[in-house]
Amino acid sequence: MKFRFTFKKALLAFVIAWLVFAQSCMKFRVSDSEARVSFDRQRVPVYFISLKEEGVPLHYVKCGADSLPTLFFVHGSPGSWDAFRLYMTDTLLLKHFRMIAVDRPGFGYSDFGTAYHLDYQALLINKLVEKERNGRAVHLVGHSIGGPVIVQMAQDQPGYFSSLTILAGSISPADEPKEYWRYAFTYSPLKFFMPGAFRPSNDEIVYFKKELKRLDTGYNRLRMPVTIIHGDKDKFVTVKNVDYGKRKLQHNPGLKVVIIPGAGHFIPWEHFTTIRENLLALAAL
Numbered sequence: 001m002k003f004r005f006t007f008k009k010a011l012l013a014f015v016i017a018w019l020v021f022a023q024s025c026m027k028f029r030v031s032d033s034e035a036r037v038s039f040d041r042q043r044v045p046v047y048f049i050s051l052k053e054e055g056v057p058l059h060y061v062k063c064g065a066d067s068l069p070t071l072f073f074v075h076g077s078p079g080s081w082d083a084f085r086l087y088m089t090d091t092l093l094l095k096h097f098r099m100i101a102v103d104r105p106g107f108g109y110s111d112f113g114t115a116y117h118l119d120y121q122a123l124l125i126n127k128l129v130e131k132e133r134n135g136r137a138v139h140l141v142g143h144s145i146g147g148p149v150i151v152q153m154a155q156d157q158p159g160y161f162s163s164l165t166i167l168a169g170s171i172s173p174a175d176e177p178k179e180y181w182r183y184a185f186t187y188s189p190l191k192f193f194m195p196g197a198f199r200p201s202n203d204e205i206v207y208f209k210k211e212l213k214r215l216d217t218g219y220n221r222l223r224m225p226v227t228i229i230h231g232d233k234d235k236f237v238t239v240k241n242v243d244y245g246k247r248k249l250q251h252n253p254g255l256k257v258v259i260i261p262g263a264g265h266f267i268p269w270e271h272f273t274t275i276r277e278n279l280l281a282l283a284a285l
Contacts, residue, residue, distance in 0.1 A: 076144025115203030225254030231263025
């Protein structure tokens with residue numbers, strides 16, 4: 001009896017400790033002050049901007065000359081704008097582009113912890129694009145779930161954007177893994193056991209699995225150049241997504257597909273040179 005009571009107390013203590021950990025750790029974000037140090041070290045002027053759109057707190061980062069075309073980065077799940085810091089401090093890219101990276105709604109410092117549906121994320125981020133328009137080209141770059149987000153953004157406002165670059169993008173509804181276990185962590189108290197940014201990540205993935213189907217009918221609105229870059233060994237987002245993209249964009253003469261042999265899902269960091277080369281080519285558009 002004493003052992004059983006002790007075990008129950010230990011289990012309760014573990015559950016409480018895990019809940020505290022789950023709500024306070026693994027947020028996949030960096031403070032503005034910490035990030036500024038790395039920009040200052042490389043002598044890159046940077047602006048950290050926080051505002052509200054439709055009552056939702058949004059946070060994004062901007063660097064580069066306002067007279068240049070814009071690379072607008074949208075991260076995956078979980079993540080934050082910091083996923084693209086390597087690009088935003090690259091001297092070669094800074095010669096050709098102003099760069100903006102956003103914390104998607106629910107992540108970083110954009111209403112952290114609250115998952116948002118695909119169409120509403122696109123609407124909110126497009127409002128930021130509108131605020132930051134400088135009369136020059138805007139090129140969208142999205143990684144992983146950031147891929148369907150930029151597709152939605154461009155379908156909603158095709159006149160805003162001069163190109164899309166989809167990096168390991170999860171755009172194919174049929175090729176999404178079933179992952180039925182995710183629903184238990186979205187629609188039950190178990191969600192509070194998901195640590196940090198994994199909770200809104202899990203919730204939005206559940207939403208997106210259904211919402212990708214809505215994008216299916218809007219690809220004919222994408223007349224701007226689209227580049228799809230994918231690793232053929234991606235275990236998280238299968239390379240079959242590229243085949244889907246090629247079918248949906250067969251009307252688009254500006255479609256470009258780059259398959260990186262042996263690459264997995266994390267191509268923005270593991271294949272920086274290849275990605276940068278393709279982004280630099282956008283300067284000619």
